[in-house]
Amino acid sequence: MKPFLDVGEKFGKNSGRTTVITIANQKGGTGKTTTAYNLAYALSNEGKKVLLVDFDPQGNLSMCFGIEQPDQLQLSMFNVMNAIMSDEPLPPAEEYIHTHGNIDLIPSNIELSVAEINPSLGLLTINALAASDSVLIPVNPQPWSATGLTQLLRIIVKVKKCINPRISIEGILMTMCNTRTNLYKEAFRLVKVYYRETFHIFEVQIPLSVK
Known part of the structure; x- marks a missing residue:
């Protein structure tokens, strides 16, 4: 996990209202932060108003926006969640x-890890999915990536059934792709075998690039 975007104005099928998208994958190193960062800028360049919520205790997305030491922030997503769950007033938004x-951007830091283990706040992934209209799933083309999605999909199904019936899956986005390698070809083949009949797989694939 897990940044998510709150996209204002008109975007996607929810025309005329805010659309909330969670970018999630249980596996690390799939490009979640980079996807959120670039998608936010692409939407903002089209005149959309975007709220990025960094839901990762490591604060990588926050660092992408120039917050070099997120653990030293006076206020972060942890404080917002804690205030809501404690029925206390939120701090001023500008703070x-x-x-x-x-x-x-609502930044995150290591304090958010407390929420991951505190039953009163619940799991971060479930909280994000409960607030979202849809889920975008970045997948790194490794042979085990296809089977690794099973746990996330089970969580999404449970959230849809018990908490948030409106949630849907935007699709699977292949990231860090070197289309010339046999490794990529096999991994992409497995993703299609497992999920093509059930979920949309985006035609656009993000190439492997240090930049």
């Missing part, structure tokens, strides 16, 4: 929302 043009 925890960082603005970059059309993009607003």
Whole structure:
């Protein structure tokens, strides 16, 4: 996990209202942070107003926006969640929302890891899915990536059944792709075998690039 985007104005099938997208994969190193960062900028360049919520205790997305030491933040997503669950007033928005043009960011830091193990706050992934309209799943083309999605999909199904019936899956986004290698070809073949009949697999594939 797990940044998610709150996209204002008109976007996707929910025209005329805010669309909330979770970017999630239980496996690390699949490009979740990079996907959120670039998608936010692409949408903002089209005139959309975007709220990025960093839901990762490592704070990588926050660091992408110039917050070099997120663990030293006075206010972060942890404080927002803690205030809500404790039925306390939220701090002023300008004290925890960082603005970059059309993009607003609620940063995260290591304190958010407390929420991951605190039953009163619940699991971060479930909280994000409960608030979302859809899920975008980045997948790194490794042979075990296809089978590794099973746990996440089970969680999404449970959330849809018990908490958030409106949630859907935007699709699977292949990231860090070197299309010339046999490793990529086999991994992509497995993803299609497992999921092509059930989920949309985006035609656009993000190439492997250090930049």
